[in-house]
Amino acid sequence: MGSLCLSLTLCLVLLIPTPSSAYQTLNQGSSLSVENPDDVILSPQATFTAGFYPVGNNAYAFAIWFSESTCFLGHSCTLVWMANRDHPVNGRHSKLLLKETGDLVLTDAAQFDVWTTGTAAKSKLTTYLQLAESGNLFLRDSEGTILWQSFDSPTDTLLPQQPLSRFTQIVSSRGKGNYSSGFYSLFFDNDNVLRLLFDGHETSSDYWPYPWLSSWDAGRSKYNSTRQAMINSLGNFNSSDGLSFRSADYGPSRIQRRLTLDYDGNLRVYSRGERNEAWVVSWQAISQRCRIHGVCGENSLCSHAPNTGRTCSCIPGYKQKNTTDWSYGCEPEFNGLPNATDFTFIHLRHVEFFGDDFRLFPNKTVKECEAECLQRVNCKGFQHNFRDHNGFQFHDCYPKAQLRNGQQTSGFQGDFYIKVPKSYNISNKKTEHLQGTLDCPQSNTIQLDRSFAKTHQSDIVKFMLWFACALGGLEFISIFFIWLFFYRASQDKNADKEGYVFAATGFKRFTFDELKKATRNFHKEIGRGGGGTVYKGMLSDGRVIAVKRLNDSNQGEAEFLAEVNTIGKLNHMNLIEMWGFCAEKKHRLLVYEYMEHGSLADVLSSTSNELDWQRKYDIALGTARGLAYLHDECLEWVLHCDVKPQNILLDTAYNPKVSDFGLSKLLDRSKLYNSSFSRIRGTRGYMAPEWVLNQPITSKVDVYSYGIVVLEMVTGQSSIKGIQFVNRTDEVEMENRPGSHINEREEASKSIESWMGEMVEPMWEGSHGKQKMDILVRVALDCVQELDCVQEDRDARPTMSQVVERLLDSSQ
Ligand SMILES: *[C@@H]1O[C@H](CO)[C@@H](O)[C@H](O)[C@H]1NC(C)=O
Ligand SMILES: *[C@@H]1O[C@H](CO)[C@@H](O)[C@H](O)[C@H]1NC(C)=O
Ligand SMILES: *[C@@H]1O[C@H](CO)[C@@H](O)[C@H](O)[C@H]1NC(C)=O
Numbered sequence: 001m002g003s004l005c006l007s008l009t010l011c012l013v014l015l016i017p018t019p020s021s022a023y024q025t026l027n028q029g030s031s032l033s034v035e036n037p038d039d040v041i042l043s044p045q046a047t048f049t050a051g052f053y054p055v056g057n058n059a060y061a062f063a064i065w066f067s068e069s070t071c072f073l074g075h076s077c078t079l080v081w082m083a084n085r086d087h088p089v090n091g092r093h094s095k096l097l098l099k100e101t102g103d104l105v106l107t108d109a110a111q112f113d114v115w116t117t118g119t120a121a122k123s124k125l126t127t128y129l130q131l132a133e134s135g136n137l138f139l140r141d142s143e144g145t146i147l148w149q150s151f152d153s154p155t156d157t158l159l160p161q162q163p164l165s166r167f168t169q170i171v172s173s174r175g176k177g178n179y180s181s182g183f184y185s186l187f188f189d190n191d192n193v194l195r196l197l198f199d200g201h202e203t204s205s206d207y208w209p210y211p212w213l214s215s216w217d218a219g220r221s222k223y224n225s226t227r228q229a230m231i232n233s234l235g236n237f238n239s240s241d242g243l244s245f246r247s248a249d250y251g252p253s254r255i256q257r258r259l260t261l262d263y264d265g266n267l268r269v270y271s272r273g274e275r276n277e278a279w280v281v282s283w284q285a286i287s288q289r290c291r292i293h294g295v296c297g298e299n300s301l302c303s304h305a306p307n308t309g310r311t312c313s314c315i316p317g318y319k320q321k322n323t324t325d326w327s328y329g330c331e332p333e334f335n336g337l338p339n340a341t342d343f344t345f346i347h348l349r350h351v352e353f354f355g356d357d358f359r360l361f362p363n364k365t366v367k368e369c370e371a372e373c374l375q376r377v378n379c380k381g382f383q384h385n386f387r388d389h390n391g392f393q394f395h396d397c398y399p400k401a402q403l404r405n406g407q408q409t410s411g412f413q414g415d416f417y418i419k420v421p422k423s424y425n426i427s428n429k430k431t432e433h434l435q436g437t438l439d440c441p442q443s444n445t446i447q448l449d450r451s452f453a454k455t456h457q458s459d460i461v462k463f464m465l466w467f468a469c470a471l472g473g474l475e476f477i478s479i480f481f482i483w484l485f486f487y488r489a490s491q492d493k494n495a496d497k498e499g500y501v502f503a504a505t506g507f508k509r510f511t512f513d514e515l516k517k518a519t520r521n522f523h524k525e526i527g528r529g530g531g532g533t534v535y536k537g538m539l540s541d542g543r544v545i546a547v548k549r550l551n552d553s554n555q556g557e558a559e560f561l562a563e564v565n566t567i568g569k570l571n572h573m574n575l576i577e578m579w580g581f582c583a584e585k586k587h588r589l590l591v592y593e594y595m596e597h598g599s600l601a602d603v604l605s606s607t608s609n610e611l612d613w614q615r616k617y618d619i620a621l622g623t624a625r626g627l628a629y630l631h632d633e634c635l636e637w638v639l640h641c642d643v644k645p646q647n648i649l650l651d652t653a654y655n656p657k658v659s660d661f662g663l664s665k666l667l668d669r670s671k672l673y674n675s676s677f678s679r680i681r682g683t684r685g686y687m688a689p690e691w692v693l694n695q696p697i698t699s700k701v702d703v704y705s706y707g708i709v710v711l712e713m714v715t716g717q718s719s720i721k722g723i724q725f726v727n728r729t730d731e732v733e734m735e736n737r738p739g740s741h742i743n744e745r746e747e748a749s750k751s752i753e754s755w756m757g758e759m760v761e762p763m764w765e766g767s768h769g770k771q772k773m774d775i776l777v778r779v780a781l782d783c784v785q786e787l788d789c790v791q792e793d794r795d796a797r798p799t800m801s802q803v804v805e806r807l808l809d810s811s812q
C-alpha cells in the first residue's frame with residue numbers, strides 16, 4: 001500500500017501541472033506563460049498585476065493593470081503599461097522569459113522575440129523582475145541596481161511619481177478596445193514646451209497648448225530645458241515649462257490616480273477612492289473636444305452634442321470616405337476642378353477650419369475674398385472672420401488649401417464659404433447632412449489573424465518527453481484501475497444524490513476539478529469564439545460533453561447564476577442543451593451536449609459534400625425554429641446577436657442546434673426599443689447594419705444574420721469572401737434618401753435573378769432541389785434587407801416565426 005501511495009503521489013506530480021499561484025518575484029531562468037492565467041506578477045500589496053492580457057482573439061500583450069475584482073481573465077481591466085502594444089503575441093506557446101543572461105524577452109509562439117529589455121550581461125549578479133507598489137515593473141540585480149524599469153517607457157499612462165522626461169513620451173491607443181499606438185502623443189517639443197500632437201494618416205499638428213496662443217500666453221516657458229513633468233501622489237502636476245495643475249480631488253488620501261492620454265486625444269487625470277470603484281475624470285486638458293485635431297478627418301465638421309459627446313458630419317458637397325472610420329474624413333461628391341467661372345460658394349455660419357491657409361488677407365469683403373479663392377485652383381473655400389481692431393471693425397479673409405480641423409460652435413464669430421462647381425446641384429441634397437456619433441465604430445473587436453508554430457524541440461527532448469509520458473501513462477492507467485476498484489463502491493450513494501439535484505434543477509453544478517478531469521486538463525480544443533474556448537470532454541457517466549470556458553467573466557457569481565438559470569430554461573430541440581455549469585472563484589464554464597458533426601461552418605468548409613438540398617433545407621428550417629423560439633415563444637426575450645455557421649451545431653442526424661445563445665445579454669421586451677444595447681456584438685459579415693448605424697437593436701438583427709447564413713449555405717460561399725449584393729454592412733449609405741430603399745431592392749432582386757442563374761441552377765438543375773433552393777434564397781434575401789430609419793419600414797424583414805411559416809408552407 002505504501003508503495004502504491006508513493007507512486008500515486010509521483011504520478012500526480014508527473015501528470016498534473018502544479019497550480020502556480022501569482023509571483024512576487026520572477027527569478028532568473030523562469031518565465032510566465034500566456035497559457036496559464038495564474039502566471040502573473042503582483043505588487044507587494046497587490047495593487048498592480050503584470051501578466052498577459054488579451055488584446056484581440058488569440059492575441060496577447062504583456063501588460064500591467066490595476067488589480068480589481070471586476071477584472072480577471074483579462075477583461076475590463078485598467079491597463080497602465082504594455083510591452084508590445086503594436087506586436088501582440090499568440091495565445092499559444094508565447095512567454096515572457098527572464099534569461100540566465102539577465103535579458104528579459106517576450107517570445108511569440110515560441111518562435112521569435114517581439115520585445116526585449118536588452119539587459120543581457122548588464123550585471124554580473126543575479127537579476128530579478130519585480131513589480132513595485134507604484135506600478136513600476138523593474139529588473140534589478142542582487143545589489144539593488146535597477147537595470148531596466150517600465151516607468152522609463154510609458155505607453156499611454158503616467159502613474160503618480162512616474163516622470164515624463166526629454167527621452168519619453170506617451171502615445172494614445174488607437175481606439176476603444178484597440179491598444180495599439182494611436183494618433184496622439186504628449187511630449188516635450190524642441191522648444192521645451194510640453195505639447196499634445198496629432199499625427200494622423202496625412203498630416204500632423206499641435207493642438208495643445210492652443211496653437212493660436214504664444215507659449216507665453218498659454219502660461220508656458222521655453223527657457224527651462226530640464227524637460228521634466230510629473231504628477232505626484234497628492235494629485236499635483238508640475239512641468240518644467242511652467243504648466244502646473246491640481247486634480248479636483250487634490251490632497252493626501254488613499255485615492256488612486258492616473259494621467260492618461262485617451263484615444264480621443266484628450267489628456268485626463270482619472271481618480272477613484274477605492275479599488276473597485278469606477279474611475280472619474282478629475283482633470284482634463286481640453287474641455288471643448290472639437291478643438292482636438294484629427295477628430296473627424298478632412299472636409300468634415302466636428303460639433304458638440306450634449307448626449308453623445310461630439311459628432312462628425314461632412315460639409316455640403318462631400319461624402320464620408322470610410323463609413324467605419326471618421327478619421328479618414330470626407331471626399332468630394334463632384335469630380336475634377338473645372339474652370340474658375342464654373343464655381344459657386346456655399347455659406348456656413350459659425351464654422352471654423354483651422355490651418356492650411358494660403359495667406360491672410362486683412363479687411364476683405366466676401367466678394368473680394370471669393371475672388372482670391374477663385375484665382376487659386378487648389379482653393380477649397382475660405383474663412384471670413386470678424387475682427388474689431390482699435391474700434392475699426394472689418395473682416396479677415398483666409399483662403400484654404402485644405403479643410404481640416406473643422407468645427408461648428410455657436411459661439412464662433414465667423415463664417416465659412418465652401419467652393420463647389422455650379423453644376424453641382426446642392427438643392428437636391430438634404431441640408432441636414434450626414435451625421436454620425438464617434439464612439440461606436442471602433443468598439444467591435446477585430447480578429448487578429450496570427451498563426452503559431454509548434455515549439456521547436458530537439459528530437460532527443462521529444463523522445464524523452466514521449467518516454468516519460470508513456471511511462472507515466474502506464475503507471476496512471478494501472479493505478480486508475482486499482483483506484484476504481486476501491487473507490488467505486490463508496491461513490492454509489494453520492495451519485496444518487498447528484499442525480500436528484502440534476503433532476504430538480506435541470507442541470508448540474510460541476511466543480512472546476514471535475515471539469516478539468518473530464519476534459520483532461522482542457523486538452524482537446526474544439527472551438528474558439530468571442531466568449532471563450534470550447535473543449536471536448538467526457539463525464540464520469542460516459543456522456544460526451546463540450547465545455548465552454550468563458551473568458552469574458554467580469555460579472556459576479558450571482559449575476560452569472562441568474563443568466564445560467566435563464567439559459568437552462570430554454571429547452572427546444574433546435575437549441576443546444578446545457579447540462580451544467582461551473583462557477584468557482586474566477587472560473588466560469590458551461591457544459592453542453594457534444595455534437596457529432598461539429599458546426600455548420602465545419603461541414604460547409606469540408607470537401608465531402610455532406611449536405612444535399614434536403615439537408616440544407618432542413619437545417620435552415622430547424623435553425624429558424626430555434627431562433628423563433630428564442631425570440632418569441634419563451635418567457636424572456638433573448639436576442640442571440642451572434643448567429644453564424646460556427647454557432648449552428650449538427651447532431652448525428654444533421655439536426656441543427658443553435659448554440660451560444662444567452663451569452664449575449666438577455667433582454668426583456670421593454671428594453672428593446674430604447675437601444676440601450678450599447679455594446680456591439682456579433683461577427684463581421686453576419687452583423688446587421690443597425691449595429692454600425694447605431695439604430696435600435698431588435699430581434700431583426702438575428703433575422704439578418706440568419707439570412708446571411710442561409711445564403712452562405714445555399715451558395716457554399718462565405719459571406720466574408722463576398723456575396724456582393726447582400727454584404728453591404730460595411731458600406732451602408734447613411735444618408736436617408738427617400739425612395740432609395742425601393743430602388744435598391746429592385747436592383748438587388750435583379751441581380752438575384754442573374755446570380756441565381758449562375759450559382760444555384762448549375763448545382764440543382766432539373767432536380768426538385770432547385771425549387772427548394774429558390775425558396776430558401778428568396779426568404780434569405782428578405783431577411784437581409786436593410787431597415788430604414790423610418791419607423792414604417794422597420795418591418796421590412798420577416799420575423800423568425802414568419803420565416804418558419806414560409807419554409808413550412810413551401811415544404812409541402
Ligand atoms: C509645483 O508648482 C507649484 C507652482 O509653480 C509650486 O508651488 C509647487 O511647490 C510645485 N510642486 C512641486 C512638487 O514641485
Ligand atoms: C526648471 O524645472 C525644474 C523642474 O520642474 C525645476 O526644478 C527648476 O527649478 C526649473 N529651473 C528654473 C530656472 O526655473
Ligand atoms: C475603412 O477603415 C477600416 C479601418 O481602418 C479599414 O479596415 C477598411 O478597409 C476601410 N474601408 C475602406 C473602404 O477604405
Ligand SMILES: *[C@@H]1O[C@H](CO)[C@@H](O)[C@H](O)[C@H]1NC(C)=O
Pocket residue numbers: 337338339
Ligand atoms: C478650362 O478653360 C480652358 C481654357 O479656357 C479650356 O481649355 C478647358 O477645357 C476648360 N476646362 C473645363 C473643365 O471647362
Ligand SMILES: *[C@@H]1O[C@H](CO)[C@@H](O)[C@H](O)[C@H]1NC(C)=O
Pocket residue numbers: 363392393394
Ligand atoms: C478696410 O477697407 C476699406 C476699403 O476697402 C477702407 O476704407 C477701410 O479704411 C479699411 N479698414 C481698415 C481698418 O483698414
Ligand SMILES: *[C@@H]1O[C@H](CO)[C@@H](O)[C@H](O)[C@H]1NC(C)=O
Pocket residue numbers: 425426427428
Ligand atoms: C436641382 O435639383 C432640384 C430637385 O431635385 C430640381 O428641382 C432642380 O431643377 C435642380 N436644378 C438644376 C440646376 O439642376
Ligand SMILES: *[C@@H]1O[C@H](CO)[C@@H](O)[C@H](O)[C@H]1NC(C)=O
Pocket residue numbers: 055056174177178179180445446448
Ligand atoms: C487596431 O488598429 C490598427 C490600426 O488601424 C489595426 O491594424 C489593428 O488590427 C487593430 N487591432 C484590433 C485588435 O482591432
